[in-house]
Amino acid sequence: MARPAHPTAVILAAGSGTRMADATGGVPKQYLTYAGVPLFWLSARTFSRVAAMRGLVFVFPPADAERMRAEVERLNAEEDLGLPFAVVEGGARRQDSVRNGLAALDRKCDTVLVHDAARPFASASLVTALLDALDADAQGAIPAIAVPDTIKRVQGTAVTETLVRSELRAVQTPQAFHREPLEEAHRRAQEEGWEVTDDASMVERLGTVTTVPGEPGNCKITTPEDLKRLEEPVAEISVTGWGYDVHRYGGERPLVLGGVPIPGGPGIHAHSDGDVLLHALADAILGTFGGGDIGSHFPDTDPNFEGANSGVLLKEVQLMAMKAGASIVHADLTVIAQTPKLAPHAKGIRRNVARLLGLDESFVNFKATTEEKLGFTGEKKGIKAVACVSAVRRFA
Structure with a gap:
């Protein structure tokens, strides 16, 4: 496949934040602030620092979409990222939110990076590495890090299998894909009722997904303990x-x-x-x-x-x-x-x-x-x- 010429990032910020509501005072984690800006804006800022990027799509909860459209416009007025952007409503599931984001892509877009706003510390160099990996004709590229612990499969309390740790990887976002196979994977998922936790698991059913080294600092804000990372000094x-x-x-x-x-x-x-x-x-x-x-x-x-x-x-x-x-x-x-x-x-x-x-x-x-x-x-x-x-x- 040709080198990505018009990459666009879909930033997923449509979660309800119910699991961390007590710790955040009811504020969805994508709206928490770090260094004076919401977490979703940190991700947008990172994508804007990659010269190849051509656009952004923000996906917010339906009830917040209009309010957050105004907020994105305000943030961009204060710190112009130099990229066109769209704001769309999310869906009931993560994969529904991604599909809504894909529907808002510019027709010129040939490459999509799907990223969770709850991972605010991904670097521009990681984005570049993912785009470079797509040059090697993979349909998708994802960041992966080695698993430090031994992983066992269990049923109830009984161990049924010990997995080979050297073959295991923990994956992160952003995940990069050529647009056509990603859209085809989402079409099939909707028609055939696939339930998935990330986009790579869809595309894997249709073609090759390769990995690039992930970043230990590219952590996901998931638990109340993770909130301490937002207190680290700049x-x-x-x-x-x-x-x-x-x-x-x-x-x-x-x-x-x-x-x-x-x-x-x-x-x-x-x-x-x-x-x-x-x-x-x-x-x-x-x-x-x-x-x-x-x-x-x-x-x-x-x-x-x-x-x-x-x-x-x-x-x-x-x-x-x-x-x-x-x-x-x-x-x-x-x-x-x-x-x-x-x-x-x-x-x-x-x-x-x-x-x-x-x-x-x-x-x-x-x-x-x-x-x-x-x-x-x-x-x-x-x-x-x-x-x-x-x-x-x-x-x-």
């Missing part, structure tokens, strides 16, 4: 943001750097107060969480920002960073100007920037230099600033 990684800004001399704005007025300095052309250093710093902070640049948030065409205090704008950017889970830990700042002399103001600028960032002064560095009378600043036409910000960002 991961923290170090990130860096870079900022640059420039302003022309000769304007009417008095020169301010890092929120500190520079007496006798050249006037600045600017829409806001023209603090080139805080503008570069704000851009660097935005860079720590992919927040764009200050021009997109505070455009110079907006009269509301006429003469705006850059310290206030910086605080707004810091709030954005906080909401994105980024904590600023260090800033290294440089101003490039032939004039005025900034050495007398260096300590005050450093102190004020540290205050604005809520950092000890030892975590803020400030430097000033010239370009040896070369170029834009060397000819005293303007001033530049660059900023490098280090931060710790929290991720699910």
Whole structure:
């Protein structure tokens, strides 16, 4: 078979959650939150990180479908996954919910990944491995992990058989299939009354299903004890943001750097107060969480920002960073100007920037230099600033 060209994920979130109702306060497990978002959205986020993916189908309980359609739209507005999606109603059984999801697939879809929202920690690399396995002409590919315990078949309390452990595997989702054999398997299951617990057991009756190594962390939230996994701390990684800004001399704005007025300095052309250093710093902070640049948030065409205090704008950017889970830990700042002399103001600028960032002064560095009378600043036409910000960002 040809390489999958239009894979779509069907995310099953249609369970009633009755087995865990006491432990969750009646909230179905697919709606439980981790790192600020519902479990089903964690799975959607994972699929969106696979370049080959072309769409998502969410399956919710019939009574929740309209409400959850609005919730998916809200989540996607806040964090655009870059994939088209559909929301459909589930059925009485798992296989009925999958069949409803298949009916909502785009006609271009050639590959389907069926995934349980109760497995929120599957990785993008696992999805890629499943799609790669389908390249080898298998009709289906599933994640499987070795069974660590000896398994026995029993009737009542009597052991009737000890199974060969080396031949046993515990399987997970997502499970990947070429669309045609999966749809045919569901058609046969409906016509012939098959009762199954996963989609692979259907497709196995029609063709070959292969396995890829599963992931120990790809656990299913099934019992009250599993809820402890949702209490684990999110991961923290170090990130860096870079900022640059420039302003022309000769304007009417008095020169301010890092929120500190520079007496006798050249006037600045600017829409806001023209603090080139805080503008570069704000851009660097935005860079720590992919927040764009200050021009997109505070455009110079907006009269509301006429003469705006850059310290206030910086605080707004810091709030954005906080909401994105980024904590600023260090800033290294440089101003490039032939004039005025900034050495007398260096300590005050450093102190004020540290205050604005809520950092000890030892975590803020400030430097000033010239370009040896070369170029834009060397000819005293303007001033530049660059900023490098280090931060710790929290991720699910």
